[in-house]
Amino acid sequence: MPPRSTGLAGADAQDDFLRARRRLALSRLRRWLRREPGDIDHILPFDEVVTALGRLQERDTGLKVVPLDAIVGTVDRPKGFDRHFRPTTPHVRARWERIATAMRRGEEMPPVDLYKVGDVYFVRDGHHRVSVSRTLGLDVIEAHVVEVLTRVGAGSDLLRADLPLKSHERIFFERVPLPDHARGRVRPSDPWDFAVLAEAIEAWGWRWTQEHEQTMDRRELARRWYEEEYIPVVTMLRDADMLGDGSEADAYLRVGGERYRLLRTHAWNEDVLALLRAARRGS
Template identity: 55%
Template structure:
């Protein structure tokens, strides 16, 4: 609850000290809970775009946005944590000046943000966002530029999530699946995207050797999904070998185990049964 003494300048000073105290306590609590190191770090816009792949942008003008949707920054990540609490006393003077203006009811200019999916990244207005959080506001006025990306940003919470997105983007450049096939391939370990990409490329090379013709990446990806991935996943489901994995993880596991244990590239019921026996 915000302290209100009736003296705006004193209240603004208390606002800053309270925000700093909450930032320190939040960092301590994260350490005690052994949460990931990046749990309190705001997302860097450049790293997010690099991981997702830039695909264009457009200005959509002045909007009212939720403060909770602002998760990152273009260039001021070191001054504030994930919830825009100040990380040091370096920003205090300007912060308290804005808090004082807000408490006096003065007009505060809109901030400027990039929008990526449902997430927002501050271009200009970090102190204004921080003060708004400290005063318990839920929304803020912002000039918004929407950025389109090659990958869906859904699922990004922490900086570590960008690694998986980056590897997925690279995988889809190597294996350009579309539509339902694209959505079906979900892996939790970023390195598995690299392993699966190599696997599909090797599969495509054998296919071209067998047919004596050249196929581009898109054709290989479509053929692999329809004639290899879908039938194998169906057999793996029937054999109850998916377990707690995603279907793509189950496919990758049985594909690697098949060759390691049986030295074959074929698929049939005997192969699946052999893998079931080896598993137990």
């Protein structure tokens, strides 16, 4: 809902700033009462995000109309605003109120400059304009957008605390460069398990090269493992009703670990599955 107007743009802008600050204070109080993570409202730092995700290239996409609630980060040092672009310090007040006054008077604002990474946007220039626009109840803003392509994606719920786990995901796909169509399917529920899965795949590749007496690069290894090992195994586990909770990758790691611990074999067949089911019933 747009804020009320008294017809005095300058006075209304002052009220807008104070209202934005009250919203921030109330949000912090609610978060404290609910014992929510401390960084849930922290603005995302662009450099840390693209480093964790693995920058590939960038492309200028020109002028776009961008949803304001998708803008959650900054290229600058994260100071002055939170993830929702509520002002976190009174030091931004003078400039903030000048822009709010101009916008209330109907003055045209230049487009902001944004980076797009996955589903989220980072401000290069225009922090105050984004903040004022959100406070005035706008849904979108005109922006000049440069899209940064990364090895792993960023969803709208990305938090700063997620970045170490995103790094594990990125390193996994560097070690195991799966085809694009396979990446969404090979995903452990716990991102820390990406490292365990990478080691299992590389061990599978070593056994394959010993058996066939030929080498292969990482891309071919990833493709062969997915087509010759992963798909047949998870199909067997599904048919045997052994997937359990979690993802297919969780089941592959869990049952594979049980198989080697109990049977000391790397084989997958009906006899192996029958022995594993019997071991479970007897435990």
